[in-house]
Amino acid sequence: MSLSTAEQRLIPPIDRIDLVVVKLPFVHPFGTSVQTWTHKEALLVRLESGGVVAWGECVADPDPFYMYETTVTAGHIIRDFLLPLVEPGKTLAEMNLRFSHVRGHGMAKAAVENALLHLIALQEQVPLHELLGFPPRRIPSGISIGLKGTPEELLVAVEQAVAKKYHRVKMKIKKGKDVEWVRRVRDRFPNLPLMVDANGDYGLNDAEHLKQLDDFNLMMIEQPLSYSDIFEHSLLQKSLRTPLCLDESLLTYADAMAALALGACRIINIKQGRVGGLIESLRVAEYAAARGIGVWSGGMDETGIGRAVNIHLQAAPAFNLPGDTSETSNYFHEDIVDPPVTLDDEGFIAIPPGPGLGIRVIPEHLQRYTISGECIRS
DSSP states (O other): OOHHHHHTOBOOOOSEEEEEEEEEEEEEEEEOSSOEEEEEEEEEEEEEETTEEEEEEEOOBSSSSSSSOBHHHHHHHIIIIIGGGOOTTSBHHHHHHHHTTSOSOHHHHHHHHHHHHHHHHHHHTOBHHHHTTOOOOOEEOOEEEOOOSSHHHHHHHHHHHHHTTOSOEEEEOBTTBSHHHHHHHHHHOTTOOEEEEOTTOOOGGGHHHHHGGGGGOOSOEEOOSOTTOSHHHHHHHHHOSSOEEEOTTOOSHHHHHHHHHHTOOSEEEEOHHHHTSHHHHHHHHHHHHTTTOEEEEOOOOOOHHHHHHHHHHTTSTTOOSOOSOOOGGGTOSSOSEESOOOOOTTSEEOOOOSSBTSOEEOHHHHHHHEEEEEEEEO
């Protein structure tokens, strides 16, 4: 992959820009240590150029419990600060340099960049992964299982994932729902590639408790300490055999460099929305993989638009571990795009064929789940 090739693409003239917010009910409530969600509320960026329509999805939640960005704040940043910096004829590299004057707000930046890359891929009649410089490959699947009410409910969910041949299962944990719950899963599935995700629920004073997780041959423990911490994770990693994985605390390429220099983790979760887009994600992934660090693509329970973006991103060889990419039916009875994400008989996901993302937004579904819309330019 040549990042310079992707970055040097020119921004085409934009005839119309819309911000659309959709709200889709989850099949089951999705719980973490910080919040339980019953719906996916997503901010979508719609671009139209010469009759070609492209989409980007902002991965922010409606609340500030995972990150400070929300669908409302992202809409404000996109409308009032980022879109005025999107100038036709400029390269994506020039655009991203302009974006750097806006501090933070990676999710808002990623939504705009995603939509532009989707538009360019459609206009060039190539799949997004090809625009980024990667041949297609089958994507290994991974599933994230939210907190359950009882260990028995958790075991049922894990058993269903195993039957589907997911390559990796992640279970959420928090204080009071951790060691014994992991023990139950490991006893039932001794050979399952299993990881846990704490979403920052622990402190460094819990190190002795967390050491008990070393007994279960886990792939990794994701973000056990504060969402903003790197340093204390480096201290915790020294006391554990199990690899730590950082998620929330890696917002930039510089954060990733610092984390690896300190030995704060042996694996990183790259959510392209969290770090500011696809181009920045690839920089981080290639830097980490070149240093022997495990890399995978995290998910934010996206609609089919964001899910397709993540699938195309994982064509990059630097993504060397199964990510949080699972079947659409785990989250939604009805999505806003077609085709849905499904697994093959070996648990792999095929990259949707065709130009752009390889998906089609279904107008009647979009209308059904839209809760607000705003035309920014027409």
